[in-house]
Ligand SMILES: Nc1ncnc2c1ncn2[C@@H]1O[C@H](COP(=O)(O)OP(=O)(O)OP(=O)(O)O)[C@@H](O)[C@H]1O
């Protein structure tokens with residue numbers, strides 16, 4: 001993954017040049033990264049991408065070659081866009097901001113800051129685009145994966161998406177995020193090496209097609225790779241293919257190996273899997289599993305389960321790594337407060353005709369309330385002012401709806417320090433630990449919030465006193 005600070009939009013650099021010129025570059029600011037709408041009409045999302053964010057921030061330094069490239073960029077009059085003095089200043093920059101983040105694998109909801117960046121305005125601004133790129137995509141895919149894995153009800157889900165992913169880096173990031181959401185393994189060998197994700201695979205139709213007969217193809221595969229025998233059975237006739245797998249499986253067993261399973265990749269997967277199961281069981285292979293693939297997603301998996309499909313491993317490619325019908329999460333990065341010349345924090349707000357787009361002001365934190373092991377509600381509050389007791393949260397866009405947090409709830413604050421003054425202060429979890437966190441988190445959500453369609457809305461909103469200060473700021477900005 002690139003760690004170049006040029007992984008940004010040009011306007012970040014032109015604004016940076018402007019901040020430098022007008023003496024605001026070092027002014028302290030706080031930005032929050034959040035999304036406004038859950039993807040896939042899901043009841044929750046899974047935070048992901050922080051691991052790559054940390055690597056990118058650790059490498060945040062402009063190299064001589066990068067500065068030389070910037071020096072070649074023309075303004076609209078053809079003269080250099082950037083002052084030499086500004087480029088020299090960029091050359092001295094090292095990451096000095098505080099970063100607080102919601103740990104990867106945490107369930108998150110609209111308007112909750114997944115990242116909070118506090119430090120020199122110019123640095124926080126220059127990080128915006130790369131942070132959005134990494135968090136938006138991985139949060140989208142981790143959420144998709146969590147939905148698919150919940151639909152699979154604990155059965156293995158293999159991520160097969162590399163060939164259909166959004167480019168090579170997108171594919172590796174997608175494999176990482178899919179693993180966080182609950183996938184057991186990936187077919188992407190580079191993601192295996194880069195992130196330590198288990199790699200798995202079967203074989204393609206080309207293997208079968210390159211032989212005269214299917215039987216010959218399975219025999220040759222069993223000879224060459226006797227410890228990796230999952231035969232793709234649908235090249236010519238699926239159930240005939242299963243019978244061939246059984247025949248070859250018996251010869252394999254005689255050599256001291258075992259037929260691991262078969263893969264179905266077309267046709268009616270419910271009916272075929274039931275028939276294939278019968279053939280495998282009657283043939284003496286009750287432990288051979290049935291893998292299914294073919295443009296699967298969470299809804300198809302749920303439907304196949306309702307139909308009684310005898311599938312126990314799910315291969316999911318395109319829909320997993322692209323997000324399918326929703327190819328992007330619309331996360332944004334907004335200024336929450338800026339320190340004025342008197343040294344006080346000034347809350348900032350972005351107005352909009354559209355209530356959902358009016359940003360929350362202040363230095364925000366997210367407090368999650370838990371009762372009897374269940375997540376009961378999240379309050380976005382201003383850390384400078386705290387939460388007023390009893391805690392009341394307002395619906396993000398409909399202030400007529402609010403919820404008072406039940407007495408006796410315990411709570412935890414979700415944003416945790418990752419960088420202090422530019423230094424990494426957190427011990428980063430391993431990918432299996434992040435996956436485990438995701439699995440644990442989901443057990444604390446009520447089943448109705450996890451429903452694939454029309455889920456119950458989890459109460460996540462703005463704490464009352466922050467809401468009131470927000471209304472005052474709106475009034476002030478309008479007048
Ligand atoms: N029992 C089922 N219930 C619901 N959807 C199914 C069922 N069986 C398969 N599907 C899905 O229906 C779609 C069928 O895909 P498609 O129309 O491409 O046919 P196909 O079986 O793949 O044919 P081929 O690959 O030979 O062209 C796939 O997304 C598949 O996962």
Ligand SMILES: O=P(O)(O)OC[C@H]1O[C@H](OP(=O)(O)OP(=O)(O)O)[C@H](O)[C@@H]1O
Pocket residue numbers: 160161163164203204205206265293294295296315316317318319
């Ligand atoms: O359907 P997806 O969820 O995207 O899963 C990946 C797909 O990629 C392969 O098909 P492809 O036709 O590319 O190659 P094959 O010959 O191995 O089937 C595989 O058989 C799956 O159908």
Ligand SMILES: O=C(O)c1cccnc1
Pocket residue numbers: 160161187200201202203263293315317
């Ligand atoms: O190993 C497999 O079965 C596989 C790998 C990539 C894409 N589809 C299937």
